Amino acid sequence: MNLVGDMNWLTPQWQRLTAYVQSGRVPQALLLVGREGVGKAQLAEAFSKRLLCREPQEYACGECASCRLFAAKTHPDFLRIEPEEAGKAISVDAVRALKANLALKPQYSGRRVVYISPAHQMNVSSANSLLKTLEEPDEHTTLLLLTDSPELLPVTILSRCQRMNLPIPDRSLAITWLKKQGLAENVEVLLTLSRGAPFKALNLANDGMIEKREEFFNAWLGLTKQDEPATVAEKWSKFACETLVDWMISWAMDLIRLRSAPRNQSIDNLDYIERLLPLAQKLNLKRMFEYLDRLNTGRKLLLGQVNRQLLLEEVLILWLKCQPKVKN
Numbered sequence: 001m002n003l004v005g006d007m008n009w010l011t012p013q014w015q016r017l018t019a020y021v022q023s024g025r026v027p028q029a030l031l032l033v034g035r036e037g038v039g040k041a042q043l044a045e046a047f048s049k050r051l052l053c054r055e056p057q058e059y060a061c062g063e064c065a066s067c068r069l070f071a072a073k074t075h076p077d078f079l080r081i082e083p084e085e086a087g088k089a090i091s092v093d094a095v096r097a098l099k100a101n102l103a104l105k106p107q108y109s110g111r112r113v114v115y116i117s118p119a120h121q122m123n124v125s126s127a128n129s130l131l132k133t134l135e136e137p138d139e140h141t142t143l144l145l146l147t148d149s150p151e152l153l154p155v156t157i158l159s160r161c162q163r164m165n166l167p168i169p170d171r172s173l174a175i176t177w178l179k180k181q182g183l184a185e186n187v188e189v190l191l192t193l194s195r196g197a198p199f200k201a202l203n204l205a206n207d208g209m210i211e212k213r214e215e216f217f218n219a220w221l222g223l224t225k226q227d228e229p230a231t232v233a234e235k236w237s238k239f240a241c242e243t244l245v246d247w248m249i250s251w252a253m254d255l256i257r258l259r260s261a262p263r264n265q266s267i268d269n270l271d272y273i274e275r276l277l278p279l280a281q282k283l284n285l286k287r288m289f290e291y292l293d294r295l296n297t298g299r300k301l302l303l304g305q306v307n308r309q310l311l312l313e314e315v316l317i318l319w320l321k322c323q324p325k326v327k328n
């Protein structure tokens with residue numbers, strides 16, 4: 001099975017990449033832009049493998065010595081630059097080590113690929129250091145920069161990269177693809193939770209996210225007393241708070257939608273409609289909007305340094321105040 005051949009929402013992108021190779025004009029630096037889970041890594045890896053392959057056809061042959069080294073993740077001419085820890089910056093040391101490597105000739109394939117992901121997680125010093133590399137083109141080397149937030153990259157870097165946008169697939173296409181990957185249950189919900197990005201949906205399924213969501217939904221729905229938000233926040237703050245807040249945003253939006261149109265079938269959490277619907281009519285709408293506002297500002301705060309447990313407790317208190325049973 002060829003994964004990239006299967007990812008047919010990226011066919012135009014793959015064709016463009018292949019055309020670069022066939023015309024002998026592979027850009028020195030390519031910026032692949034697309035939402036998390038849309039297939040950036042898969043496309044970049046397939047292209048790297050194709051560039052390094054000794055007997056390539058439309059795809060890498062998969063059998064030559066280069067392809068075998070690539071599959072074993074030991075190809076000396078495929079250089080991967082990532083943060084040491086998820087969420088942390090790409091250090092300037094990593095970029096410096098890369099440059100030392102680039103000073104040598106490619107060892108194996110006569111060509112070399114540098115894979116930098118997520119590119120926007122380079123800090124100012126690492127970006128500046130990389131910029132010098134971009135200013136001194138090297139015909140043997142192709143840089144692939146992957147990002148879902150190009151706006152966080154310095155303009156100086158952006159201006160030296162050829163940009164390629166990766167789209168979200170049509171929903172029906174994504175569902176067919178997910179089923180083909182063996183996903184049998186909750187396909188629609190997983191795809192909605194991942195905002196249409198198929199690889200993210202697969203990851204969510206593997207991480208037991210459906211069960212976690214159900215557990216948190218019950219805790220959220222079950223809040224009735226003033227002292228409960230602190231307990232729930234303490235328990236859940238160890239879990240990915242970004243995900244919790246994203247879930248609460250989508251539940252709040254669905255409640256607001258259902259309030260004005262109870263028969264609305266185009267809500268995000270269709271699997272929860274029976275439980276959301278009775279609640280939608282009882283809520284204090286003004287407070288719902290305040291709660292939603294706070295969730296949205298909280299979501300932005302989570303990108304920086306913030307006390308996650310306190311933030312969670314605060315939004316849960318606001319949520320409690322939307323409900324009719326609680327006296328304030």
Ligand SMILES: [Zn+2]
Nearest residue numbers: 053061064067
């Ligand atoms: Zn090969």
